Amino acid sequence: PFDVLIVGGGPAGAASAIYTARKGLRVGVAAERFGGQVLDTMGIENFISVPYTEGPKLAAQFEAHVKDNDVDIMNLQRAEKLIPASQEGGLHEVVLANGGRLKARTIILSTGARWRQMGVPGEDEYRNKGVAYCPHCDGPLFKGKRVAVIGGGNSGVEAAIDLAGMVAHVMLIEYDSQLRADAVLQRKLASLPNVKIITSALTTRVNGDEKVTGLSYKDRNSGEEHDIELEGIFVQIGLVPNTEWLKDSIALTPRGEIEIDARGETSQPGIFAAGDATTVPYKQIVIAMGAGSTAGLSAFDYLIRLPER
Numbered sequence: 659p660f661d662v663l664i665v666g667g668g669p670a671g672a673a674s675a676i677y678t679a680r681k682g683l684r685v686g687v688a689a690e691r692f693g694g695q696v697l698d699t700m701g702i703e704n705f706i707s708v709p710y711t712e713g714p715k716l717a718a719q720f721e722a723h724v725k726d727n728d729v730d731i732m733n734l735q736r737a738e739k740l741i742p743a744s745q746e747g748g749l750h751e752v753v754l755a756n757g758g759r760l761k762a763r764t765i766i767l768s769t770g771a772r773w774r775q776m777g778v779p780g781e782d783e784y785r786n787k788g789v790a791y792c793p794h795c796d797g798p799l800f801k802g803k804r805v806a807v808i809g810g811g812n813s814g815v816e817a818a819i820d821l822a823g824m825v826a827h828v829m830l831i832e833y834d835s836q837l838r839a840d841a842v843l844q845r846k847l848a849s850l851p852n853v854k855i856i857t858s859a860l861t862t863r864v865n866g867d868e869k870v871t872g873l874s875y876k877d878r879n880s881g882e883e884h885d886i887e888l889e890g891i892f893v894q895i896g897l898v899p900n901t902e903w904l905k906d907s908i909a910l911t912p913r914g915e916i917e918i919d920a921r922g923e924t925s926q927p928g929i930f931a932a933g934d935a936t937t938v939p940y941k942q943i944v945i946a947m948g949a950g951s952t953a954g955l956s957a958f959d960y961l962i963r964l965p966e967r
């Protein structure tokens with residue numbers, strides 16, 4: 659069995675692997691797609707000490723750094739079930755989609771999250787060419803330009819407030835007849851001169867040539883179609899944690915985030931978690947790496963307290 663089995667090979671999983679392997683532990687990483695969301699990212703400008711890099715390059719560097727250590731990387735492996743140890747100090751088990759079973763004394767869950775997509779024509783085509791999901795990451799790229807934010811929940815309204823400070827104009831588009839964000843955020847938004855709010859609007863397509871040039875939406879009251887010209891679209895209709903497979907084995911919040919404490923421990927002793935799949939506030943690469951390191955050190959602390967076997 660592994661001392662530490664990490665499920666998920668994004669920045670959180672890579673950091674956990676390096677920290678635990680450097681303790682001389684027997685470490686495995688099972689990942690559906692080693693690199694995670696970083697593989698889908700173009701420019702990265704907030705990876706501290708590296709002013710600019712690109713996702714695929716950074717993901718390859720994560721993999722190379724993990725491989726410098728003695729880590730068993732099992733790529734293209736999807737975990738389907740977690741069976742926690744029946745007694746404290748026993749072996750936990752992870753069942754893979756291919757039927758394989760992996761056993762370990764500690765587990766670190768770092769399966770990340772995915773942005774909910776609108777599912778309209780043009781969205782995929784113009785991803786990273788004007789269609790964006792992360793205002794902290796891509797907001798500054800739209801300095802002085804016109805953008806739309808899709809979604810009037812807390813994350814959409816926060817994004818609109820954030821972007822209004824950088825871009826020329828923000829159009830907030832909400833499907834419902836009213837925004838769902840907290841009242842204080844809505845008041846702040848309403849006070850900003852360069853924001854327009856459109857409710858009861860269904861986005862129907864992303865328009866572009868080489869990059870985004872606009873979007874079309876349908877007014878749900880009148881049924882009329884409208885086209886708006888703009889350069890950027892921030893989709894803020896939800897970040898979904900990849901934790902569906904864990905709901906019977908550990909405590910998740912109603913939104914599906916893995917509940918962790920300050921040390922990264924879950925509701926099950928010996929099972930830790932890190933990164934976008936968890937309750938950690940703010941979902942970012944450097945934050946996931948820090949959390950992965952925390953979970954790795956906590957797994958080590960847990961292991962040195964187990965009785966010899």
Ligand code: FAD
Nearest residue numbers: 666667668669670690691694695737770795933934942943
């Ligand atoms: P992820 O990167 O999501 O990795 C999850 C890992 O788990 C993957 O290997 C995945 O294949 C695997 N996995 C999932 N389910 C299973 C399963 N059942 N079994 C096995 N493996 C599984 N952040 C920044 O800091 N700066 C940026 O500029 C930036 N730009 C971004 C741009 C885009 C388009 C996107 C989508 C995100 C961006 N982010 C950015 C956010 C950043 O990518 C994430 O916060 C970070 O990757 C989270 O790391 P993670 O390790 O928690 O999860």
